[in-house]
Each structure stands twice: as structure tokens, then as C-alpha cells.
Amino acid sequence: MKAANPFNITKAVDYSDEEINKFWVDIPGGQGFHDIVKPTSAMPMIILGGKGSGKTHIMRFFSYSLQKLRHKESPLQGIIEDGYLGVYMRCSGLNSNRFAGKQQEKDTWKVVFAYYMEIWLTQLLLNNVKQLLGNCSEFDPNIEVQLHERISNLFDVAPPSETPEEKTLAGLIKFLRELQRKVDFEVNNCAITGKPIKEIEISATSGNLIFGIPKVLAELIPEFSGIKFLYLLDELENLSEEQQKYINTLIREKEDPATFRIGSRLYGMKTYMTFSGGEEIKNGSEYEMYNIDEFFREKDAEYKEFVKAVCLKRLNTNGFSVKDATALDSFFEKPSISELVSKRIKKEKRHLTKLKGKLKVKPKEEVSKIISDLSFEDPLLERTNVFIFYRLWKKSKTADLLQISNNVKEDCLKFHNTKDSSTEHHKILDKYKNDIRDQLCRDLGLPIYYLGLDTYIKMSCGIPRHLLIILKHIYRWSSFNGEDPFRVGNRVSVNSQQKGLKEATDWFFNDARMPGLKGNEVQAGLIRMGRFLQDLRFSDQPPECSISSFSVKLSVMYEKSNLILDFLEKYSYLVKVSERRDKNSNRRDLTFQVNGLLSPIWELSIHRRGIVSLSEIEVKAIFEPETEQEFNKALSIRKAKYNAPFSIQQPGLF
Amino acid sequence: MDYTIFYKKKYENHLDISDRDYDLFISAYNKSERVNEVYKNISANEKHWIVLPEYNFTDVEFPAVDDGELLFIYTNIGDEASVVREYFEENSEKIQGQNICIDMTGFLRPHLMFLVRYLGLMKVGKVDFLYSDPDSYKDREDTTFTSDYIEVRQVIGCEGNHNPETSNDLMIIGAGYDAQRISDVAKNKASARKIQLLGFPSLRPDMYQENILNANKAEEEAGMGKEDSFSDPSTTILAPANDPFVTAQLLSDFVKKENKKVEISNLYLCPLSTKAQTLGFSLFYISECIDKAVSMIFPFCHNYERQTSTGISKVWIYTVEFY
Numbered sequence: 001m002k003a004a005n006p007f008n009i010t011k012a013v014d015y016s017d018e019e020i021n022k023f024w025v026d027i028p029g030g031q032g033f034h035d036i037v038k039p040t041s042a043m044p045m046i047i048l049g050g051k052g053s054g055k056t057h058i059m060r061f062f063s064y065s066l067q068k069l070r071h072k073e074s075p076l077q078g079i080i081e082d083g084y085l086g087v088y089m090r091c092s093g094l095n096s097n098r099f100a101g102k103q104q105e106k107d108t109w110k111v112v113f114a115y116y117m118e119i120w121l122t123q124l125l126l127n128n129v130k131q132l133l134g135n136c137s138e139f140d141p142n143i144e145v146q147l148h149e150r151i152s153n154l155f156d157v158a159p160p161s162e163t164p165e166e167k168t169l170a171g172l173i174k175f176l177r178e179l180q181r182k183v184d185f186e187v188n189n190c191a192i193t194g195k196p197i198k199e200i201e202i203s204a205t206s207g208n209l210i211f212g213i214p215k216v217l218a219e220l221i222p223e224f225s226g227i228k229f230l231y232l233l234d235e236l237e238n239l240s241e242e243q244q245k246y247i248n249t250l251i252r253e254k255e256d257p258a259t260f261r262i263g264s265r266l267y268g269m270k271t272y273m274t275f276s277g278g279e280e281i282k283n284g285s286e287y288e289m290y291n292i293d294e295f296f297r298e299k300d301a302e303y304k305e306f307v308k309a310v311c312l313k314r315l316n317t318n319g320f321s322v323k324d325a326t327a328l329d330s331f332f333e334k335p336s337i338s339e340l341v342s343k344r345i346k347k348e349k350r351h352l353t354k355l356k357g358k359l360k361v362k363p364k365e366e367v368s369k370i371i372s373d374l375s376f377e378d379p380l381l382e383r384t385n386v387f388i389f390y391r392l393w394k395k396s397k398t399a400d401l402l403q404i405s406n407n408v409k410e411d412c413l414k415f416h417n418t419k420d421s422s423t424e425h426h427k428i429l430d431k432y433k434n435d436i437r438d439q440l441c442r443d444l445g446l447p448i449y450y451l452g453l454d455t456y457i458k459m460s461c462g463i464p465r466h467l468l469i470i471l472k473h474i475y476r477w478s479s480f481n482g483e484d485p486f487r488v489g490n491r492v493s494v495n496s497q498q499k500g501l502k503e504a505t506d507w508f509f510n511d512a513r514m515p516g517l518k519g520n521e522v523q524a525g526l527i528r529m530g531r532f533l534q535d536l537r538f539s540d541q542p543p544e545c546s547i548s549s550f551s552v553k554l555s556v557m558y559e560k561s562n563l564i565l566d567f568l569e570k571y572s573y574l575v576k577v578s579e580r581r582d583k584n585s586n587r588r589d590l591t592f593q594v595n596g597l598l599s600p601i602w603e604l605s606i607h608r609r610g611i612v613s614l615s616e617i618e619v620k621a622i623f624e625p626e627t628e629q630e631f632n633k634a635l636s637i638r639k640a641k642y643n644a645p646f647s648i649q650q651p652g653l654f
Numbered sequence: 655m656d657y658t659i660f661y662k663k664k665y666e667n668h669l670d671i672s673d674r675d676y677d678l679f680i681s682a683y684n685k686s687e688r689v690n691e692v693y694k695n696i697s698a699n700e701k702h703w704i705v706l707p708e709y710n711f712t713d714v715e716f717p718a719v720d721d722g723e724l725l726f727i728y729t730n731i732g733d734e735a736s737v738v739r740e741y742f743e744e745n746s747e748k749i750q751g752q753n754i755c756i757d758m759t760g761f762l763r764p765h766l767m768f769l770v771r772y773l774g775l776m777k778v779g780k781v782d783f784l785y786s787d788p789d790s791y792k793d794r795e796d797t798t799f800t801s802d803y804i805e806v807r808q809v810i811g812c813e814g815n816h817n818p819e820t821s822n823d824l825m826i827i828g829a830g831y832d833a834q835r836i837s838d839v840a841k842n843k844a845s846a847r848k849i850q851l852l853g854f855p856s857l858r859p860d861m862y863q864e865n866i867l868n869a870n871k872a873e874e875e876a877g878m879g880k881e882d883s884f885s886d887p888s889t890t891i892l893a894p895a896n897d898p899f900v901t902a903q904l905l906s907d908f909v910k911k912e913n914k915k916v917e918i919s920n921l922y923l924c925p926l927s928t929k930a931q932t933l934g935f936s937l938f939y940i941s942e943c944i945d946k947a948v949s950m951i952f953p954f955c956h957n958y959e960r961q962t963s964t965g966i967s968k969v970w971i972y973t974v975e976f977y
Contacts, residue, residue: 127818511837520802
């Protein structure tokens, strides 16, 4: 029977609680994610990460649903050992968009939303506590009555408690559900009737339940003393700016033993403002910030080890038998450049044809001699000859091209025979080998090859889901092509790798769109940026090696470009490499790398070595041109510098 | 409730609909041949065009109207409720107890969903809904329907009483040609288990394949990490593309079956397929889902194409009773 694709599930939400536990892989070193999330710390934390960074996976791991799975024998003892009880909530479940508009006052929504959150979160907390009490025989049977009494006092309008059934946690939950139903009815119906909301009675003051109930629990249940009640609010990006102000206010006003861990996409934090005197919450004193993407990108080796462990676990739990993570890369076919180009090179050498075209003003004999000097049996060395020839042509003041080609020929022979490190060929190949290889492929009409697990890990730019999506598509193609992937002795073909990667790239390019009209402008800017870098990378004499990054020095006057670059970064299209702010000129010096998963679209390098420096005029032409012609003009001016005959075109010439 | 007992009638030739006679005919204006041909040929004492702001028509593009016709222009891009409510409030005396036909072909889906909810609340009695099949979509599976996506939100009037517990959330997507929008809704309720309702039999034989091609493009978000999810009955419902009543029945049966296994914590319904299926989703909603943890949701956009199809194939009349 055909094995199931071990990489099919790429998002935590598609895993059940049991599967989250089963497939859990921690980061290497110390106590892993526990050291980062610090669930027993009273300090709230905002966990930021791009889509697929693993936020939900991490936050669910600390939820009560998973705590009880980890401590099946004695959930209570487990909670005591853990030192926290995780209350997990998805903000998307609130359907928060309905708490806006509908011809209602902004202040009405502020009050209604805060009240609704209070009821919602409290239900989740009490559900967890009810389950925990129900699973443990250690508790005093009268504890629920006592809890009911104390919690009822936290309401402004007390819950009914006439029957014994009502004096339980189930009774309180039922009461909260009824309060919620009343709010839902009013909120949902005001748009149908077009009339203002009037009938909602606020039965609990904001914060009284969210912070009050944990206090009551800690006071009445000795086992809970010293336990943190950890509200894990995931998918904060689903809340509006006004709604986030309320969450920020809760963070500011939090009361022990309750605390928060907030999960959000990079673009998800719309504000840090609170309703407390219009102030922002302060990083370091009121909350901690943790950016998963940055962490993984900074810790390259740990990230590699972590994602390889994820792959290994996926494979082995799906019936494969891969003993060692170091063996994973061997499952991918990685032919040498000579093997890749061997068939095509006999047909046409476009790099030589192209060079001939550039030399057409020279006498025929001279051209033939140059071409003969640069021709070589090894395709990579031949392409290197052409590369060095262009390089010396650009540098040369006399442009004695015959002399140059002769020098290149001699240097090539010396390098070929001795591998002498003082040769120009050695130096150039040391720095530009990947670029020359890719130029050769392009000249031969071949695709640019991105092959092997290590390459895909690099391309994933610290986002585990990107790697899983690449592997999912590659596995599919490999399986479809009958290669029986990830079995000893089998290798995933170049064809399957290229096709799978293309599907992953297409998905990311189309997926990370920003909503609204601005989304189109942002995407158009990215496409122009990609084209700009691509044309420079494949110019006769690229300004930098391994082009995939660019730097800008951007003054505040380019407001739109600043905004677009911010969006591109927040949607993970671009990875910010560095940022410096010049206080005197209020200028930002920024360096970005195009996300590795997008590299195939523009045939860019996945490495970050050379950085293309963009002028403000170029930035404007790329991100906020008035016409497409403005961009084409900026690109032409730049390209003229790097393409033979290397004349610098003046703006007025075209 | 048995939805399949409702009356429906098929016209092979759209010119044959002139045999029907209504007090009032309501249609949402757009440039499609099928919308305009039906409006021209149907017989009614009064005909009303509703011009929805989302189509972005300018004054010079508005259709001309004769005696016995009304042009209801709503220029404020607000929400689906405002335009429908205002139209019906202004024309209430022409509606109650009258013989009405509403051509839903040109309506945008959220407006249609709200309209059904509103008619249900108003208890307007018997209403005929008309839907005309296209010969084909303009650029087949590559047809653009919407652009400039704004947000996914609940459709007004179809917002449920939801459950904070989200461990068994379910979303049923009426998967149409607009793959990007399928992806958008699937992402919005990422934690919900996704079920795709596909139009089968489709409006035309080739449309099923085109439908699958598009639904497959949204697989990363809507596919639930399964290979061949379209052939798996646990993740796919097949419902006739032009039958709202069977669609409603299949939805009802599926939800009951799922609830028997493990109770659904929250249910989200998102019809992105034909208007006939959208009507089916709406009928199921107003009949079985109000005040439950069930919502209709939709991916709202700035732009909706005014002409997405060519030609006119069959015309259907579906009779719904709102009592």
C-alpha cells in the first residue's frame, strides 16, 4: 500500500490535541520552548511570528487540553508540577467583526465587546476548572458550592442559585452562556432592525471575573495556591485596533495569579495603546515580547536541528525508517552542474552567442579569436571565462579585448591544471560560483536549480511551515513519479524537487496577500523589486554576488515606500536583516532579504552575501512609481552599468 | 424538515418563461446576458431593478426603465442589510401578499443570504426565486469573479450564538470557481474542520472539472492535510449545482450525522458556489440554525465583476414559502 504523505499536515490547527502531543518536537538546548514562554512567570508575553512560525503549536502545547493529556494519571498533580493552568482561546472564535458598525456608536461597541470578552473567557476558564475538578477525587465535594458562592459575588447581577444544580460550576457556566446569548441576540439583531442596541444589561464589571475567579480558586483550593492562570489568547490579528486596546488594558491591569500569553502574526499587533489614560503598554516592564521568526533566524544551527527533528518525527511516525537526521539530505538527488547541463551544452552556448552580439562592432577575426580564447571543455569554467572577460572589460580603460581574452585563457589553463589560489578564476569561483552556475543554466535555457533538504531549510527562512509545505509538494511529485521517496537507496529526483518547490512557491506568493486595495500595491512593489534584483543578478557583471538582498536609506518623505516595506516585512515576503535609525535626519537605514521561498520566482540566490544598495529614486521607482515607465527607466539606468559595453546611460537618452 | 417537497420548475428555453405572470419581478442589475434577457422576457405588472453599489455602475450605465418599472439605486457602499432593508421598507405595500418573483442571478451572495433571512422574518408568504444557468463562464476556470479582498465576516442577520469551546468547529464551504476566496474563508476559520460542498451534477458537464480544478488550488488551506480530499465523503458533499432544496437537505443530513458522532462546537456556512446553492444554504440556515452556534460567513471584496458568464442556458424557478 502507498504510504501516506508524512508532510501532508502543515498547520497546527489540523492536528488534534493528541497529535500535537505525539508530534511535539522541542527546540534544542535547556528546557526548549518552556524557557521561552515561561508559563509560570507573572509577566505577560506577546508572541509574534509569521504565518507558519509555530505560534499556535506552541500556545496549544501550554493549554489545559494538552496538560491533561500529558498528565493522564493525575491531572491535578500535573498542574501543580507545571505550576500553571493554561486557558487557550482563539480570537477568531469571537467573530469580532460584528462588534463594529451596524449604525451603532463606537462607545457602545467598546462596552459591549469588553463585556462579551469577560463572559467568553470566563466560560473557558470555568470549563477547564470544572473538568479538572471532575477528574480528581482529591477535592472536597462541597467545593463547588463554595466556589459558586464566591464567584457569584463577583457579578454585579448575581446568578440564580435556588436549586442545588445551580450552585455548581456547571450552573455558573450555564448562567454565563445565557448572558452571552442575550448579547448575541442584541448584537445580531440590531443590523436587521436598523435600531440601536438598548437591552444589554452589563452583569459583570470588566476584569472582575477574568482576574477575580483565579483569585477565588487560589484561595479556596489549596492545590491552586502558587499556580498561575495563564490566559493564552491566540490569533490576536483577528481583533480590531479598538478591541486590541481592550486586551492591552487587561495586560496593563492584570492581577495575580492571572497572566497572559498573546499570540499574533507579525502584522497582527495593530496598537499598543490602552484605555488607561491613552497610554501604551511598555515592553520590558508590562510585557515581554518574543519574536519566533527572529529567534529561528538568529539561531541558524538550532533551527536546522529543530526542523530536521520535525522531519524525522514525521517520517518515523508514518512508517518510514530513518535513523538519523543527518541522513535526510541523502534522500534528495543533487547532481553536479556538469551533469545538469551536459545534454544542453552540446546544442547551444548562448553565453558565447550573446557575447558575439556585444562584440559585433569589432572585426570578425578579432571576435573569432576572443570566442576561441574563452571557449573551454568544462562548461562551468567556460562560463567563468566569459564572466571574467566581462569583468576585465568593465575595468579596462583601453578596452583591448584581444589582450583581455588572452589573459583569461591563460588564467583558466593555469587554474585548470594547478588549482592555483592566486588565479583570478580561483578568486572569482570562490565568490561567484553559485551565480556563474545559475547564469550558465539560464544561458542554456535550463531552470535555476534549488536542490536538497539543506537548501529547502535555508529557503524556509526560519518558518517551519514553509519547509513542511515544500516537502509536502515534493513528496507528492516524487510519489506520483514512482520514486518511493524516503526509503533507503531511493532518491527524490531533480524533476520532483523542482515541481514540488514551484507549487510551494506559488502557494506562498498568492497566500501572503494583504487584504484591501493596498494589497495590490504592495504585491506590485514586490514584483518590481524581484525583477530589479533578478536583472542585476543576471547582468554581465553583477554588482554583488549571491543577490537576494537590498539596502535602502529612506527618509520619512517617502511615506508610501516606508509603509510598503513595512507591510512586505510583516507579511514575511521580505526578511529584515538590519535596521538603523539616523536620529538627526530621521532616516531609516534598512536591509532586507527577499524571502527564500520566493527566490525561485525571480531566480534569486537563497544566500545573503552581496547587498544591492538602492538610491531613494530607485526605491520610489520600485514601490511608488507614478507610471510603470518610471520603474523601467530606473532599471535601465542601473542595468547599463553592469552590462557590456558598460556605458552609463543618462536619464535624458531614453 | 423535508426541503425536497418544495416546488421547482425548469425551462429549457428562457423565452418560455413568458408563460409566468407576476405582480412584481425584482432583479439585481448587472451586465450578464442571462440577467437582462430574463428581465426583458418575464411578464409582471411591475418590474424593479436593484442596482447594488458593489458593481460600481455610474449614472450613464444605469439601465433605462419604462412605465411599470422602477430603478432602485443604492449608492452608499454599506452592508448587505442596508440596501435590502431600505428597498423593502420603501416598497413594503407592493410586497406583502403579492405574487413575487426574485431573480437571484445578479444578486451578490451576501445580499441574497440577508434577503432570505429578511423575507423569513417578514413572513412574506410565497416567493418564486429565479436562477438562470450560463452557457459558460467567461474565461472558463480562469474567470475572475471578485478582486480587492477586504475581509471575511459573518453575513448580517446570519450571525449565530457561538460557543467559546472551539475544539470541534466545522465549516462547510460551497466551493465555486473563486479559489482565492475559498482560501480566504478557510484561513479565517483556520481551526475549523473544512467540508467542501461541490456542485454535482454541475450546471454543465465541463463545469464540475473546472470546479475541482479551482477548489484544488485552495487545497493548502481547505484540504485538511488530506490527499484526494475531493473523493473523500467525510470531507466532501456533492449537491446538484442548480437545486437549492436538495442542497439544503444534504446540508441538514450531513450536519445531523456529524452531530451524532461528536457534537459540532461551532458551524460556519460559506456558500461560494452557484446562487441556487446559496439559496439552499440560506434556507437551511433560516430553518434550522437561527440562535444556534451557526453563522453564515463570506469573504467580502471591493470589486465584483459585472459580467462573468456568456449566454443563457436553462432557467429555473424555485418556490419558497416564508410563513
